[in-house]
Amino acid sequence: MAAIKKILCFCGSGLGTSFLMEMNAKKALKNLGVTDVEVDHTTIDDVVPGAADLFICGADLLPNAEKAGKAIGLDNMVSMDEMTQKLKAALGL
Amino acid sequence: MDLLDKKNVKILERADDWKDAVRKSVVPLEEGGYVKAEYKEAIISGVEKLGPYIIVAPSIALPHARPEQGVVKSQIAITLFRKEVQFDKKDATAQLFVALAAADSDSHLNALMTISEILQDEEKVEQILQAENEEALYSFFN
Numbered sequence: 001m002a003a004i005k006k007i008l009c010f011c012g013s014g015l016g017t018s019f020l021m022e023m024n025a026k027k028a029l030k031n032l033g034v035t036d037v038e039v040d041h042t043t044i045d046d047v048v049p050g051a052a053d054l055f056i057c058g059a060d061l062l063p064n065a066e067k068a069g070k071a072i073g074l075d076n077m078v079s080m081d082e083m084t085q086k087l088k089a090a091l092g093l
Numbered sequence: 094m095d096l097l098d099k100k101n102v103k104i105l106e107r108a109d110d111w112k113d114a115v116r117k118s119v120v121p122l123e124e125g126g127y128v129k130a131e132y133k134e135a136i137i138s139g140v141e142k143l144g145p146y147i148i149v150a151p152s153i154a155l156p157h158a159r160p161e162q163g164v165v166k167s168q169i170a171i172t173l174f175r176k177e178v179q180f181d182k183k184d185a186t187a188q189l190f191v192a193l194a195a196a197d198s199d200s201h202l203n204a205l206m207t208i209s210e211i212l213q214d215e216e217k218v219e220q221i222l223q224a225e226n227e228e229a230l231y232s233f234f235n
Binding site for chain 2: 079
């Protein structure tokens with residue numbers, strides 16, 4: 001599996017939910033002891049192949065993300081538990 | 094909390110449908126001059142296009158669109174509907190609508206961070222959904 005160095009969280013507008021996910025992803029990575037991964041947030045328009053090694057979005061937008069690459073869909077975008085578990089699985093920890 | 098005015102925290106019995114709920118949740122922002130009339134319609138067309146992505150957690154929606162879609166000044170309004178609002182998708186329901194107007198990409202981030210921290214606590218969310226009155230609802234966010 002290719003190493004994940006860049007994670008892009010996105011939502012429809014790139015302002016609200018994507019930012020919530022970015023914060024939680026950063027927190028979760030810190031808790032997992034992962035320090036060398038860059039996390040950013042953006043709008044769905046920037047989700048193209050190669051833009052990131054892993055995309056994170058709400059479960060509704062997952063099909064869009066999977067077209068661009070490896071992706072995680074969240075049912076609860078404020079849940080730290082779900083974020084941590086899914087990141088763990090995606091990073092193979 | 095930053096960007097949340099007490100008079101913009103409302104409790105309503107119900108909405109006709111999810112579009113009505115979005116419009117109602119944006120009313121305080123519109124009346125306060127924080128967004129133009131087109132903002133609520135931009136949120137609705139976003140959801141029609143992409144699905145109910147504004148539902149960020151069980152029972153919680155964060156209606157918002159882009160700054161250039163009608164935002165004048167950053168602000169937040171919170172509306173609690175006593176009756177669950179159903180979106181056009183199975184299991185997609187919400188009661189608490191946190192309408193967000195972001196004038197640029199960072200002036201609203203502190204407020205959003207505070208909201209996220211509050212909503213991460215499931216017990217607190219339960220209490221928020223049962224809030225007795227607008228005063229009590231406001232106090233959860235302040």
